[in-house]
Each structure stands twice: as structure tokens, then as C-alpha cells.
Amino acid sequence: MAHKHSLLRQTLPALRQVFRAAPLEATLLVVLLAASGLVPVGVLGATRALVDGLVQGLGEGALTPRLLGPLLGLALLFALDFLLVPWVAYLQGSVNERLTARVHLLLMEKVAATPDLTPFEDPKFYDELQVLRDQAPYQPLNLLVFLGNAFRESLTVAGVLLLLLTLAPVFPLILLLATLPQALLTFRLQKGVWEAVLFSAPEARRMRYFAEALLSPETAKEVRLFDLLFPFRRRYLEAFHTLYQNLRRARGRQALGASLLVLLSASFTALALFLGLRQALSGAGGLGGLVLLLQSVGSLQQNLFGLVQDGGMLYEALLYFQRLEGFLNRPPSLVEAKGAKAVTGFQEIRFEGVGFCYPDGRRALEGVSFSLRRGERLALVGENGAGKTTLVKLLLRFYDPTEGRILVDGVDLREIDLRAWRRLIAAVFQDFGRYALTLGENIALADWESPPDPGRLEEAARAGGAYELLRRLGAEALLSKAFGGTELSLGEWQRIALSRAFFRRAELLVLDEPTASLDPKEEAHLYRRFAELAQGRTVLLITHRLASVQMADRILVLKEGRLVEEGSHQALLSRGGVYAELWRLQAEGYRAG
Ligand SMILES: Nc1ncnc2c1ncn2[C@@H]1O[C@H](COP(=O)(O)OP(=O)(O)OP(=O)(O)O)[C@@H](O)[C@H]1O
Numbered sequence: 001m002a003h004k005h006s007l008l009r010q011t012l013p014a015l016r017q018v019f020r021a022a023p024l025e026a027t028l029l030v031v032l033l034a035a036s037g038l039v040p041v042g043v044l045g046a047t048r049a050l051v052d053g054l055v056q057g058l059g060e061g062a063l064t065p066r067l068l069g070p071l072l073g074l075a076l077l078f079a080l081d082f083l084l085v086p087w088v089a090y091l092q093g094s095v096n097e098r099l100t101a102r103v104h105l106l107l108m109e110k111v112a113a114t115p116d117l118t119p120f121e122d123p124k125f126y127d128e129l130q131v132l133r134d135q136a137p138y139q140p141l142n143l144l145v146f147l148g149n150a151f152r153e154s155l156t157v158a159g160v161l162l163l164l165l166t167l168a169p170v171f172p173l174i175l176l177l178a179t180l181p182q183a184l185l186t187f188r189l190q191k192g193v194w195e196a197v198l199f200s201a202p203e204a205r206r207m208r209y210f211a212e213a214l215l216s217p218e219t220a221k222e223v224r225l226f227d228l229l230f231p232f233r234r235r236y237l238e239a240f241h242t243l244y245q246n247l248r249r250a251r252g253r254q255a256l257g258a259s260l261l262v263l264l265s266a267s268f269t270a271l272a273l274f275l276g277l278r279q280a281l282s283g284a285g286g287l288g289g290l291v292l293l294l295q296s297v298g299s300l301q302q303n304l305f306g307l308v309q310d311g312g313m314l315y316e317a318l319l320y321f322q323r324l325e326g327f328l329n330r331p332p333s334l335v336e337a338k339g340a341k342a343v344t345g346f347q348e349i350r351f352e353g354v355g356f357c358y359p360d361g362r363r364a365l366e367g368v369s370f371s372l373r374r375g376e377r378l379a380l381v382g383e384n385g386a387g388k389t390t391l392v393k394l395l396l397r398f399y400d401p402t403e404g405r406i407l408v409d410g411v412d413l414r415e416i417d418l419r420a421w422r423r424l425i426a427a428v429f430q431d432f433g434r435y436a437l438t439l440g441e442n443i444a445l446a447d448w449e450s451p452p453d454p455g456r457l458e459e460a461a462r463a464g465g466a467y468e469l470l471r472r473l474g475a476e477a478l479l480s481k482a483f484g485g486t487e488l489s490l491g492e493w494q495r496i497a498l499s500r501a502f503f504r505r506a507e508l509l510v511l512d513e514p515t516a517s518l519d520p521k522e523e524a525h526l527y528r529r530f531a532e533l534a535q536g537r538t539v540l541l542i543t544h545r546l547a548s549v550q551m552a553d554r555i556l557v558l559k560e561g562r563l564v565e566e567g568s569h570q571a572l573l574s575r576g577g578v579y580a581e582l583w584r585l586q587a588e589g590y591r592a593g
Pocket of ligand 1 (some may be wrong): 383
């Protein structure tokens with residue numbers, strides 16, 4: 001009973017998704033599958049009646065109604081069987097398409113609607129997402145095919161056993177003994193194989209990873225330059241051999257065990273036939289009964305083994321839907337406060353003793369306090385890993401501080417409506433997006449709800465340095481090679497990302513290394529325009545190029561997660577601290593160059 005329950009529990013999440021994706025078609029599919037599962041049972045019954053009719057009518061030389069009935073029945077059943085095939089395929093295909101789209105949509109909604117980035121820090125979340133994403137294109141189809149087969153085969157087995165009951169109760173029992181042990185053993189061993197596959201997931205994943213590294217265009221240059229085919233191929237093969245050894249061992253056990261049971265199966269089959277023959281000779285079951293018995297052995301074996309063979313794929317598909325359900329039911333990592341305040345602007349943002357540890361325990365910020373007033377231009381500098389980007393992530397509330405708080409006009413950021421807050425901000429990140437959309441769309445994404453406005457697009461492109469590009473290619477030019485569009489250089493993409501930020505008429509502009517890929521001319525140009533562009537806006541600029549920092553009203557220097565210096569360029573230079581040292585090093589570098 002407990003087993004039954006767990007089987008049901010395993011099947012429910014999958015069934016729920018199937019019926020939500022396509023309720024009508026799924027119901028129809030169940031009906032057709034049930035019919036196709038019962039057809040073989042009907043064929044056995046009709047064959048038995050036909051044989052019995054034949055024995056009785058032997059020598060009469062005419063087709064009696066006793067023969068015509070079963071004959072017609074058989075013809076109809078065969079016709080039905082042929083008829084069901086295309087319609088089952090049609091429904092499976094159609095439900096599959098809707099189910100696959102549904103699974104993808106559920107994943108997209110769950111992941112992209114998460115307001116913060118904390119889940120991505122959790123390796124378990126990340127792994128789950130990876131598996132769910134990788135298998136989303138084929139597990140729905142596996143489910144429909146293998147669950148459908150299992151349903152049909154179970155019905156056939158049950159029907160055949162019921163039919164055998166009409167001969168004598170002992171027959172279903174003996175035939176089950178003839179077929180079930182072998183099927184069960186095969187199932188158990190087969191399960192060993194799937195588990196070897198599932199549990200050796202790390203190997204399978206490593207294989208995929210190294211194959212991907214050699215096949216993808218992102219790594220193509222280094223692969224060739226450093227001759228990475230050989231080391232990566234070796235790693236691939238190492239993973240493959242481990243996986244292969246495990247699987248081969250499990251498969252060998254499976255074949256051996258199943259062979260050992262052949263004797264048992266043969267004995268019980270012989271016993272059933274002996275009893276059947278005796279019954280037929282005594283005239284009790286008739287010849288039809290004996291034929292039924294013979295055919296039942298074949299049918300039971302075929303269907304039980306079908307169940308076993310498909311069991312592995314079915315198990316995996318059911319597991320997939322269980323995982324999906326678990327993933328979708330994950331509680332959100334960031335819960336928005338009830339009655340959050342919808343802000344429309346701010347006068348001052350204040351960091352008060354802000355500290356932050358990444359969920360893996362790594363401390364990135366400690367005791368950071370400063371304020372940023374409306375209209376001010378603040379630069380954030382510091383060595384790699386000093387915590388600059390982390391500070392921006394907290395400001396955008398991708399994470400909440402682990403100590404201290406961020407106040408917007410005295411209100412804790414956690415009490416502020418997140419969407420309203422983010423609408424006030426435009427940012428260019430180091431890893432900005434490059435979307436396979438048109439050039440115009442790439443820029444206007446920052447405010448996609450507004451109606452198209454060529455004037456505004458032009459203005460943003462001018463501000464971000466993409467105006468030439470816009471004029472040359474046009475707003476309708478499809479970008480990114482993925483869909484046959486134009487590919488841009490990294491610096492050109494960065495101009496688009498900057499224009500996107502300017503497109504959103506935001507109060508606060510956050511620029512994290514906005515010029516890393518720009519040529520010196522455009523960089524100088526951008527900073528010269530900066531005062532004008534930043535007019536009335538509050539700006540937070542992260543940069544390693546100290547020359548560009550001079551346009552800031554105030555500079556914050558971060559070192560190992562702590563705020564160590566704060567002041568204007570001149571004040572910090574005369575202080576002779578970390579900033580002055582960084583400045584001296586850069587200036588020397590330029591002179592040496
Ligand atoms: N997702 C993360 N999980 C764990 N640690 C992280 C994560 N992101 C960053 N860190 C760590 O936090 C510290 C601060 O990183 P951050 O990206 O804020 O530095 P940064 O000052 O912006 O550096 P850079 O100049 O290289 O961009 C680093 O030591 C980094 O290793």
C-alpha cells in the first residue's frame with residue numbers, strides 16, 4: 001500500500017502539469033490510450049470464442065453466427081487498433097507542445113520574477129535550474145510517451161489476467177508466477193542502471209561541460225590558441241570511462257539475473273499449459289481456453305517487459321516533474337514588506353554601517369557608511385575585489401545587507417516598493433546584456449512600456465555614443481548573429497548598453513566600469529559630455545580609470561570591503577593615502593607608456 005502511495009505521489013506532479021497544460025486533449029488521450037490497452041484483451045477474448053465456435057462447427061461446412069460474431073469482433077478490433085495509432089500520436093504531439101511550453105514558461109516566471117539574486121548564490125538552486133532547463137525540451141515528451149505506454153500496458157495486463165480468471169482462478173496466478181519474477185528482477189536491475197546514470201550525474205555533467213567548451217564559439221579562440229582539444233578531450237574521456245564502467249557493470253548484472261530466472265518462467269509456463277491441456281481434454285475449458293492460455297503467456301510477457309523497459313525513462317520523467325514542482329514551490333528568498341512605500345524620487349540615500357557577506361560566507365563589505373545626495377556625482381574606486389560592484393548590488397537591492405541598512409530619505413530600502421525604487425535607477429553593468437533584438441529595441445528596452453518614440457531613441461543613442469551606429473545601421477537592424485543579424489564589437493555593444501541606460505530617464509544613474517570596452521577617444525568624449533548628460537541626475541560611477549574620476553564631486557575609496565577614504569580628487573591627493581597611491585601608480589604607468 002505504501003508503495004502504491006509513493007507511486008501515486010510520484011505521478012501526481014506530472015499529471016497535474018499535463019492536465020493544466022491541455023485539459024481537454026489530455027482527457028481524450030487517456031480515453032484513447034485506455035481503448036488501445038483494452039484492444040489486445042478483446043482480441044484474446046474474440047480469438048477464444050472463434051476457436052470454440054470453430055471446434056463446435058467443425059464439419060458443418062457453413063459460417064454459423066457463432067463464428068460470424070467473433071470474426072466481426074476481431075475485424076473491428078483490428079480496425080480500431082489501426083485507427084487509434086494516428087490519433088494517439090496526434091494527441092501526444094499536441095499535448096507535448098503545450099506541456100513543453102508550459103514547463104519553460106513556469107521556469108521563466110519562477111526565475112525571472114525572483115526580485116533578488118540570492119537564489120543564484122545557492123548551488124542547489126543553480127544545479128536544479130540547470131537540470132530543469134537542460135531537460136525541459138525532452139522530458140515532457142518522455143513523460144507522455146512512457147506514461148502513456150505504462151498506462152496502456154497495465155490495462156492490458158489487468159485485462160488479460162481477468163480474462164484468465166474465467167478459465168480458472170489458478171491460471172492468472174500461474175502465469176503471473178511465470179512472468180512476474182523475471183519482469184521484477186529486470187526492473188530492479190534496470191533501476192540500478194538508471195540510478196547509475198542519475199547518480200553519476202557529475203560525470204555526465206562534466207562530459208557535457210567539456211564537450212560544450214570545445215564546441216561553443218565563446219571559447220573557440222582560446223581552444224585553438226592553447227590547443228585545448230587534447231586536455232579537454234582527455235577530461236571528457238575520463239568522465240566517460242567512469243560512467244561507462246558503472247553502467248556496464250549494472251547492465252551485466254541485469255542480463256545475468258534475468259537469464260537465471262528463465263528456468264522458473266519456463267517451468268510455470270509448462271505447468272500452465274499442462275493444466276490448460278488437461279482442462280481442454282476434459283472438455284471443461286474447450287480448445288479456445290487453451291489458445292487463450294497460450295496467447296496470454298505471450299501477451300503478459302510482452303506487456304510486463306514493456307512496462308519494465310519503459311520504466312526507466314518513465315521514472316526519470318516522473319522525477320523531473322517532481323523536481324520541477326519542488327523548484328516552483330521554493331519559498332522566495334526576498335519577501336517584500338507589506339504596504340511598501342512607492343517612491344517617486346529621493347533627496348538622499350544613506351548607507352549606515354552596511355556590511356555584506358555573500359551566502360557562501362565570503363565577506364565583501366564591512367561597516368560602510370556614506371550618503372549620496374540628489375544631483376551629486378559620486379565615484380567609487382578601489383582595487384579588484386574591493387567590493388564596489390557588491391555595493392551597487394545592495395543599492396539596487398539585488399541583495400539585502402547582512403548588517404546595517406540603506407536609507408532613502410530616512411526609510412529603510414526594505415520598506416520601499418522594489419519596482420518603484422528600481423524604476424528610479426538606470427545602470428550599466430560590467431556584464432551588460434546583448435540582446436538578439438533590433439538596435440532600437442536594444443536601447444528602448446530600458447522603458448519598454450512606453451510607446452515608440454524615434455526622437456527619444458536618437459537622444460539616448462547620442463548620449464550613449466551609439467548615434468553613429470544608429471544612423472549607419474538604422475533602428476530596425478537586427479543585432480546578434482544568433483538570428484542572422486549584424487554582430488557588433490564589444491565596444492559598440494557597450495555604447496548600446498550606455499544608450500539603454502540613458503533611455504530610461506532615471507533619477508539615479510549607476511555606471512559600473514562603463515567605458516571598459518570603449519576606445520580612448522570615445523571614453524574621453526563620454527566623460528566630456530558627462531556633466532551635460534548627468535544634468536540633474538544623481539550619478540554613481542565605478543571606474544578604475546582615475547582620470548575620469550575627476551568629474552565626480554566626491555570620491556569614495558574602498559579597500560577590502562571597507563570605506564577607507566572619502567573626499568574630492570584634490571583633497572584625496574593631498575591626503576597622501578590609498579587614493580594618492582593609486583593615482584601615482586596610474587600616472588607613472590601612463591608616463592612609462
Ligand atoms: N557571487 C559572489 N559570491 C561570493 N563572493 C563574491 C561574489 N561576487 C563577488 N564576490 C566576492 O566579493 C568581493 C567583492 O567583489 P566585487 O565584485 O564587489 O568587487 P569589485 O570591487 O567590484 O571588483 P572589480 O574591480 O574586480 O570589479 C570579491 O572578493 C569577490 O570575490
